[in-house]
Structures are given as C-alpha cells and as structure tokens.
Amino acid sequence: MFTGLQNLWQKLFKPPRQLLAFPEVFEHFQELLQDHQQIMEIIADLGEKSGGEYVFDRKYLLDTMNELHSLLLRLVKALNLISENRYVELYAALDRILLPLEAELRGRLTLPEEMPYVVGLKEAPLDLPELVGGKAGALMEISQRLHLPVPDGFVVTTRAYRRFLDHNQLEDRIHSLLADWVAAKLDTVQVSRQIQYALLAGVIPQEVAREIRRAAQGRPFWAVRSSAFGEDGELSFAGLHESLLQVPAAGVLEAVKKVWASLYSPGALSYRREVGLLGEEAAMAVLCQEVIASRASGAVHSLDLEAPESEALVVYAYPGLGRTVMDGRANLDRFVVERRRPFQVKAKNIVIKERYRRVAAGGGEEEAAVDREDRERPTLREEDIKTLAHHSRVLERYFKRPQETEWALDESGQIWILQSRRLASPQPVEVPDICESCSFYPVLIKDQGAVAHAGVGAGPVFIVDSDQNVESFPEGAVLVTRYTAPWLAPVVPRAVAIVAEKGSPAGHLATIAREFRVPTLVGVEKAAALLPPGEDVTVDTHNRVIYQGRVAELLRYELIQSATFEDAPEFRLLRRLLKRIAPLNLTDPQDSNFTPAGCRSVHDVIRFVHEKAVQELMDLPRFLKRFKEARVCTLVSAVPIGLKIWDLGGGVDPEARGNQITVDQIRSLPLQALWAGVTLPGVWSTEPVAVDFRGMMASLTRTVGDGLGAPSYLGVNLAVVTKTYLNLHLKLGYHYNLIDVRMDPDPQHNHIYFRFVGGVTDLTRRSRRARLLAEVLSKYHFKVDIKGDLVLARILHLPPEEMRRRLIALGQLIGFTRQLDMQLKSDEDVGHFLESFVQRLEAAGDSPPQGGKDGTEQVENPYPGR
Amino acid sequence: MAQNKLKILILDDEPIVCKRLKPSLEKQGFEVDTFTRSFEALQAVQHTKYDIIITDLKMEGMDGMRFLQEAKKIHPDSEVIVITGFATMETAKESFKKGVFDFIAKPFNLSEIQRVVMRVEAKIRGTQG
Numbered sequence: 001m002f003t004g005l006q007n008l009w010q011k012l013f014k015p016p017r018q019l020l021a022f023p024e025v026f027e028h029f030q031e032l033l034q035d036h037q038q039i040m041e042i043i044a045d046l047g048e049k050s051g052g053e054y055v056f057d058r059k060y061l062l063d064t065m066n067e068l069h070s071l072l073l074r075l076v077k078a079l080n081l082i083s084e085n086r087y088v089e090l091y092a093a094l095d096r097i098l099l100p101l102e103a104e105l106r107g108r109l110t111l112p113e114e115m116p117y118v119v120g121l122k123e124a125p126l127d128l129p130e131l132v133g134g135k136a137g138a139l140m141e142i143s144q145r146l147h148l149p150v151p152d153g154f155v156v157t158t159r160a161y162r163r164f165l166d167h168n169q170l171e172d173r174i175h176s177l178l179a180d181w182v183a184a185k186l187d188t189v190q191v192s193r194q195i196q197y198a199l200l201a202g203v204i205p206q207e208v209a210r211e212i213r214r215a216a217q218g219r220p221f222w223a224v225r226s227s228a229f230g231e232d233g234e235l236s237f238a239g240l241h242e243s244l245l246q247v248p249a250a251g252v253l254e255a256v257k258k259v260w261a262s263l264y265s266p267g268a269l270s271y272r273r274e275v276g277l278l279g280e281e282a283a284m285a286v287l288c289q290e291v292i293a294s295r296a297s298g299a300v301h302s303l304d305l306e307a308p309e310s311e312a313l314v315v316y317a318y319p320g321l322g323r324t325v326m327d328g329r330a331n332l333d334r335f336v337v338e339r340r341r342p343f344q345v346k347a348k349n350i351v352i353k354e355r356y357r358r359v360a361a362g363g364g365e366e367e368a369a370v371d372r373e374d375r376e377r378p379t380l381r382e383e384d385i386k387t388l389a390h391h392s393r394v395l396e397r398y399f400k401r402p403q404e405t406e407w408a409l410d411e412s413g414q415i416w417i418l419q420s421r422r423l424a425s426p427q428p429v430e431v432p433d434i435c436e437s438c439s440f441y442p443v444l445i446k447d448q449g450a451v452a453h454a455g456v457g458a459g460p461v462f463i464v465d466s467d468q469n470v471e472s473f474p475e476g477a478v479l480v481t482r483y484t485a486p487w488l489a490p491v492v493p494r495a496v497a498i499v500a501e502k503g504s505p506a507g508h509l510a511t512i513a514r515e516f517r518v519p520t521l522v523g524v525e526k527a528a529a530l531l532p533p534g535e536d537v538t539v540d541t542h543n544r545v546i547y548q549g550r551v552a553e554l555l556r557y558e559l560i561q562s563a564t565f566e567d568a569p570e571f572r573l574l575r576r577l578l579k580r581i582a583p584l585n586l587t588d589p590q591d592s593n594f595t596p597a598g599c600r601s602v603h604d605v606i607r608f609v610h611e612k613a614v615q616e617l618m619d620l621p622r623f624l625k626r627f628k629e630a631r632v633c634t635l636v637s638a639v640p641i642g643l644k645i646w647d648l649g650g651g652v653d654p655e656a657r658g659n660q661i662t663v664d665q666i667r668s669l670p671l672q673a674l675w676a677g678v679t680l681p682g683v684w685s686t687e688p689v690a691v692d693f694r695g696m697m698a699s700l701t702r703t704v705g706d707g708l709g710a711p712s713y714l715g716v717n718l719a720v721v722t723k724t725y726l727n728l729h730l731k732l733g734y735h736y737n738l739i740d741v742r743m744d745p746d747p748q749h750n751h752i753y754f755r756f757v758g759g760v761t762d763l764t765r766r767s768r769r770a771r772l773l774a775e776v777l778s779k780y781h782f783k784v785d786i787k788g789d790l791v792l793a794r795i796l797h798l799p800p801e802e803m804r805r806r807l808i809a810l811g812q813l814i815g816f817t818r819q820l821d822m823q824l825k826s827d828e829d830v831g832h833f834l835e836s837f838v839q840r841l842e843a844a845g846d847s848p849p850q851g852g853k854d855g856t857e858q859v860e861n862p863y864p865g866r
Numbered sequence: 867m868a869q870n871k872l873k874i875l876i877l878d879d880e881p882i883v884c885k886r887l888k889p890s891l892e893k894q895g896f897e898v899d900t901f902t903r904s905f906e907a908l909q910a911v912q913h914t915k916y917d918i919i920i921t922d923l924k925m926e927g928m929d930g931m932r933f934l935q936e937a938k939k940i941h942p943d944s945e946v947i948v949i950t951g952f953a954t955m956e957t958a959k960e961s962f963k964k965g966v967f968d969f970i971a972k973p974f975n976l977s978e979i980q981r982v983v984m985r986v987e988a989k990i991r992g993t994q995g
Contacts, residue, residue, distance in 0.1 A: 056973030057880040435895035543893060570882050
C-alpha cells in the first residue's frame, strides 16, 4: 500500500518547478487548518460515541474511518505542498497507523511486528485481548485499572504462538486437518490427536524460548493457564483448555506447549464448531502466574442469583489450595453477605472439614488432615469476608455483570484475585416491569446534561468542590461536582456515578469516566444544589434521570437484563480503533522524537503536520527568499511585541513606507479590532499586581526562543492580513495563540477561530486557566472545547459589529491571561478573576452580551458556534 | 399505568441496534420484540399487532421498505419509524413520504429515538381517545 500511495502521490503532485506564490501557499495552509480542525472533531466525536449514549453499527465505523483516511491524505499532501515535499515520510507514517486500523475493521487479528513474545502482567498494554487473550486481559484490567491484588506473572503472547506455528510450518497442516474434519474425513478424536501431536512435537524457536526462560527464572513454581482470545468474553471456554498448577520453572516451556495444544482438544474443537468460530484464526496466549500457597481459597458470587432481589452476595470458602474448592461446591463454608457497606454477614453455613490440599515441601500438592480444633471453625474471619465483598462489588461495578471471582488467602493474610468472570445465571431470571417500578421513586433531576458514559449507579451523594476534599471521597459514592478538572481523576475509579455541572462528553473527565466505566452525566446545571449530600440517589444516565433513594429494581435490571454495551463487539472495536487514533504522544516539538517516524497515532500525525505547517509559515527568512513580492512590515506599538504584518492586499495603508508601520496605518478590520483590545489601558495588568510594570512587560515579551536555543521562528509573532481577514500567530511568553478571523459585511462569511495552548506551570493550574478562558469565551457565546490545557473556541456568522466586540474582548483576554496561570492558585480564584475581568470590560463600556456577573445566568447561544 | 402498554417491533440486521434499543424502550414502558431478519419479523406481524414498528431500511434479504409495506397492509394503523444510515436519508425521505411517521439517521443517540417514540405514543393515544 505504501508504494501504491507514493505512486498515486507522484501522479497527483509532481514537485513544482517554480515555487508557489505565497497566496497559494496560504490557501493550502488555510485548507490544512480546516482539515486539521475536522479531524480533531472526528476524534472528539469517536470518543463521545464510545460513551454508550449513541447507537452505532459497524458501518458507521467504516464510514468514519474512510473519511478520516481521505482527510489525512489531504492534510499530509497540503503540508508537502507548503514545504516543498520535505515531509514525504509522513506517507509511511500514515501507512503504519492506518493499515492496522483497516485490518481491525476487516476483523482480522493484527499483531504488529513490534508486539512482544512475552510481557509482564503489570506492564502489558490494556485492551489488546488479541495479544494476551481473554483471561490475562481481564486480570490486567483488574490489576492495572482497579488496583486489586493479582498474583504477579507474565503472559506468553499470541504472537509467540504464531511464531511457533511459523517456525514449525504448522499453519497449513492444521488447516488441512480441520478441512478434513469438516468434510467428515476424520472424526473429532482423530483430528484432535493429530493436531495436538503436531503441536507437542514442535520446537519452540530460540528467540521465544529465551524470553520465556528469562521470565520464568524469577520463581521456583508457576501456575500455567490458558488465555485464549475470546475466552471469558461473550463466549465461555471455561474448562475447555488446559491449566497446570505447580509447574517448576524448568518445566514452563513444556507446559506452555501443552496449553497451546489444548486449543485443539476434542472438547474445544467441538465447542468452536458449535458457536461458529472454526473459520476464525484460533490463537492462544498463556498466562504464567506466581502460585499462591493459600491458607484458604474459594469464590465469591457478587449476586445471589437464586434470590436476586435479596440484595446479597455469597462467599464460598475452604481451607487450603483452590483445586478442592472448584471441583465440588457442596461442602464449602457459605457466607451470605449484604451487598451494601458495611457488608453485614446475614447468614453463614459452616461445614465440617476433614481433609484439605496444601503445597508439599518439595513442590507439588499433597493432601493433609485438618487439625481437630479447626474442623468446625469458619474458614474466614469477618474482616476477610468484608474485603472479599468489597472486591466483588468493585469487579461487578467495572464489568457491569454479576461476577464469579476466584480468590486465595495467603499465609500473611493477604487476599488475591485469581480470576473473575461473568456469573452465568442457572435459570432465566424473571424480568420486573421496570417502567412501573421506577415510577414509585421521586425524580430529582430529569433530562439535564449530556451523557459521557452510559449506565446506572446508586450511592450517597458526595460533593467535591475543591481539590481539598478529593482525599475524603468515600468508595461507592456518587460524585457531584461543579468542575471537570483533571484533579478529579483519582476520585473517578471510586465513584459509582458522576454528575458534573460543567463539561462536555468529549472532555477530560468524560474520557477518564469511560476508562473506568463510571456512568457519568456532564453539564447538569445546579446539580450540587439539587442533590442532597449524604443521601442516596440513583443515577440512570441511559435515560438522564436521577432518582431519590436506591432504585433496587433498576439496579438489578441493569445488572441482569440490560445489554452491557462495553462488551459489544462494536464498542470493543471502537475502543481499539481509538487507541490508534486518539492518544497524543508527540507533545513537545523540541523532542528528538518529534518526527514522522515518531508518530504513533492519528493525533500525533495531525499534531506534527499542524506544528510543521505553522513553522513553515513562520519561517520568515525562507519565505522572504521565496516570495520577493510579499510585503512584510513590523508594527510599532505601545505593546512592544514586534508583530510582523504580512499584507496580502488591503490590510495596510498603501501610503505606508519602509518596513515599519504604526497602529493607525492598519487597514485590516479584524486586526484593528483585536489591537484595540490589546492596547486598551490596563489590559496588561491584573489587579493588585505583584509584578512591576516593567518586569511584567519583560516577561510578556519574552519568548521561548530567548536563551533556550529554540529555533527563531518560535519567537516571531506574525499576522497575515487582508482588508477583511486576519490570521494571527502569537507566541507570548510560553503561550501560543492562534486566531483566524474573517470579517465581511455578509455575516454568512464570518468566523472567529481561537486556539490557545501552552504554559509553564503544572497541569492543574493550566487547566484552571483553560477553564477561566472557557468561561469568559462562553459569555461571548463562543462554542468552546477544552482538552487538557488546549482551548478551542469558535463562533460563526456574526455581523461585523458583533465580530468587532468579540475581537476587542479577545485582545483583552490575550493580554489578561498572560499572567493567569501564575496567579490562579485555587479554584476560587477562577471565579474571582472572571468577575474582575468582566468588571474591567464593563468599565471599558463593553459588557458581555448576556449573562450575569456570577456566571449563573447562561442563556442559550443565539449564534450557535457550528 | 392504567393504560395498556403499547407494543413495539424493532427490525435491524445489526444485533447491536436491537440490543441497545430494547432495554431503553422497555424502561420507557413499552413491550418490545426485536428481530434481525425481516422474514421472521414479517411472520410476527402476521399474528401480532404492533402499535409501533421501528425498522432499518437496508438489510439483506427483504429490505426494510418492502417489510414495512407488507406490515402496513396487515395493520394499516401501525406507526412506522425508519432508522437508516445518513447516506440514504434523503432517498428515504423521498420514497416514504406516505405512511412513515419519522426518520432517524444512524448513528443516533438513545434520547433522540425516545423522543420520537414519545411523539408516536401521543399520537396513538390521541386517536384512541
């Protein structure tokens, strides 16, 4: 495909013999910005779709990917047009990122070459079940996302399995044997025996064997278990594949082969044929874990399926190793526990224990008699039962289904999670009339806000109003907050639901909520005032309703009846696609990795393209050489930031001579308006300023380029203008402003696009600043998106006088925000500064169009920003 | 809750659409049956009267257009909501001016379809007096 693209590209675009005229370059740059913006929107859109509020099918994903593909090609082409083809390697980067995306869409398992043969359980990347299999994948989520104790270990990946097949040329042989079986030339036992024999006789290639041995060295004994792709997901391969316990380190290689071979046991083969999976490529990862020498072991059912309305969970326990426990349930201790804190034990049934299994002194297992005085004693203490109940509920909350969790208690008293899977219901559960049940509960809030993650959660309301009370947030509460700031992140995994007064489904908090699958509503006005702290509420974000009290019927319905969209193939696919699209790895243009080869996601590519395109335009000396006719002059102004003005026609007084112009020689309407705001008295200073004026001006005009050895273009502030157009790149201190304006008599042609990014302080402060900017801009009816500390604001179709007011305000805002991140020390400051800014605007005779000073009176946007 | 529940039939060959819509509409107080194959849906309408039919347009086998014509023949007062990919939206609107209550473009969000279904319900309850 890469060569194909190159050919296509060469046909479409031969390197120009003569340089493009600047206006043409600028047009390409404009288009590039538009495409960039559109791709940003697609990324945000896909993120929003992964929250469960939308119903979409595979076709939507295909269409969106096609659109993304053509936009990206156009974007890369535009950059190469601007830059005289200095970024041709980007086509290779696109191939590298897009080909696996397309393969994913075609439903093929893709295992990129760089994927490891062996990977540590604690380091392995999440959401790659095709690499580590279902069982290991679930344990990784439990360990890495939920931070529950999981015995350490490593995974021999499906890529190792494929390498093994390759090395022994087994793939074709297996295929033809399977074909014979399907054609009834072989029976199940015969085909199983032949394939298994071939696998067991195979040689593990050196490079794979070396890595397995190295990983296995760490401990004397291992539990070696199957982790097939698809296992423990929608399909249950439970018990079909091999699991070997107490394997000595030297025996791990052989054990791995045995587990691989179990993929073709007669039972596994029949099952795959039955569920129609035979055509798919089977792949087996192998999970090797530390053996817990357990004092006791057992299972927890997060819901008593025999009596789902009893609001109880069940803990099963027995002394010693787990094998006895899993073989037969009849004679285990059974504790029935309330599902709610403090996890009161409602009933216990203690059996008489005669014998148990334990780890033998020289390895392996042995059977032993239970001490006489322990025979009738409960296997677990009350606090262990409570810990298990807690773990069980955390797992259920995350996986959204009743869970059956295997656990072990070691000699030191630590409880370990060995495995957790969906608890299958023995008989169909009766469906309550959910609509009628819910109608008995008072509704506190209805039809407010937007869905960031769909689901239902119930618990006591806890209002977090500053980063001070983040620590005290109780596990299992409903998080209610006025903010969507990054400092809320640690609370998210502990919350059963989130209601935020601000924010968008594409924002930061929404992204984290989806990561931890916490039902979340954002933009619910006055939530903190309407939801009583400490009282139980039930948040149903599917239907955007918040009930007073715990709607037990609804919670049960969700758990048993409702579809969990998170595990639907379309959602899993979208999540995997997003992994290759949304993450931004290239954040620092100064980094040595900031190259086409360093691009690992779609977001990286567009970040790179954008940065380079701006740099190309900012690289004045090169342009000056290329476009002799261009007219560039420096603005002489009371605000000494050395702005270069590039006039494409009608933007500057034709009478102006020399390479300097004064403010009153500006003819460009948008620049005039913006500069009027920038130079208003008092704009640069904020109230009681601790910095003296001179010092502040110095810091204001300091650029990254000074003293840091950065390339000079970063220091250039450039305005490209016509009579009605302005494209302004402004690097002030460490902030980067981009403003793009068209200001025509006809409102239909008009837009303001404002982008603000960067900052020297920590992320929390930068986000505060971003939030403040967003609040001010929304007062002016901009459509504002915040992504971390990046603020994007747009407004369309305003008449010229309305445009002018906003540009003056933007000018003020640019000056004003310069010092902000230094001074926004707490969240209260945000409101404080907002107020002082608005007052200043009023003093200048230009108040925001609507909205009270305290920001509570937000009216609907009469000029929708899109 | 005194009124009888309205019955809804959902037909879409993408199982995810049925899976997501059913619980959402059940919670709104409807009785919901879902189908991913049009001929099975057609069998169902022959012995059950559905007040509301929600169908996709483009499907393998008999397409949604024919299905809803057949269904309307059997029960002319069934109200029909068409869900369809964005690309076919205009064609859908053109060819279904008669008889279809509303159109919803995929991908849609759940509150969107809930609103449309509520409007249909109001209409049906209104005509029943």
